[in-house]
């Protein structure tokens with residue numbers, strides 16, 4: 001589902017339009033090519049978008065299906081209403097306005113391919129609408145020789161080769177899917193933040209993952225916007241919070257519940273554009289580092305500084321603690 005939304009955001013699209021293919025039937029080609037899924041899977045994905053309430057369907061086209069195998073690959077067949085034969089010829093009927101002669105077009109063309117000559121009075125006719133007109137169509141059965149104006153029709157399934165009637169056929173529809181604009185905008189915002197976040201995590205040398213799941217001491221799996229893993233296997237947690245006009249402290253409380261259980265090496269929360277005062281106080285107490293910024297460029301820069309600053313600073317502090325410990329150990333040993 002994430003990839004479907006990425007596709008929408010990347011291509012600035014809000015609609016999925018079904019397209020018919022003679023082999024695949026109706027499907028959503030954009031999903032097929034963007035996600036490398038089958039035509040059938042594209043229909044399932046579109047259905048899921050709708051069932052999850054992320055988009056709405058709108059009738060696009062009627063689809064006739066085979067009642068035996070459900071294939072959309074069907075064709076109509078015309079039959080003689082008298083003997084059921086499918087060997088039919090269809091012709092246009094012309095009327096010579098001068099004498100009222102009505103005959104099939106072929107009878108008017110006996111004099112040559114281009115000339116139209118009345119088969120009764122033998123007069124050459126010049127212009128349709130002026131001296132002759134089309135009055136209808138005519139079907140002839142090549143099996144029984146009868147003529148009629150309305151053939152009987154049945155359907156043929158080109159997949160399973162079975163025939164079926166109008167009474168038996170299955171009518172279904174294929175729909176256009178329109179993604180809910182608010183949901184897409186929300187996703188877009190997060191997505192546009194998430195991608196630069198992942199590149200910062202990679203740039204500082206961590207292995208990024210999103211969504212970042214960590215299993216807590218409770219055994220419960222928590223999910224952060226992203227996590228980064230360093231060479232030593234230490235995991236850093238990153239959450240994204242967007243607020244208007246500011247991010248509220250609840251974002252910190254939410255993250256802290258996860259941090260408490262999963263104990264990442266360090267936790268960062270990106271607050272766009274900024275975090276309210278209470279949130280900052282709580283974040284300070286809980287040891288969650290807040291990175292604010294109005295744009296992702298700003299956030300990326302600050303986050304990078306924060307991570308490298310913590311690492312370098314933290315590294316020195318660690319080294320000092322270790323040195324002290326060694327010193328203490330030596331003293332104790334002496």
Ligand SMILES: [Zn+2]
Pocket residue numbers: 096098099100101118119120121122123
């Ligand atoms: Zn005539």
Ligand SMILES: [Zn+2]
Pocket residue numbers: 080081082083084085141142143144145146
């Ligand atoms: Zn017939």
Ligand SMILES: [Zn+2]
Pocket residue numbers: 066067068069070071157158159160161162
């Ligand atoms: Zn069939």
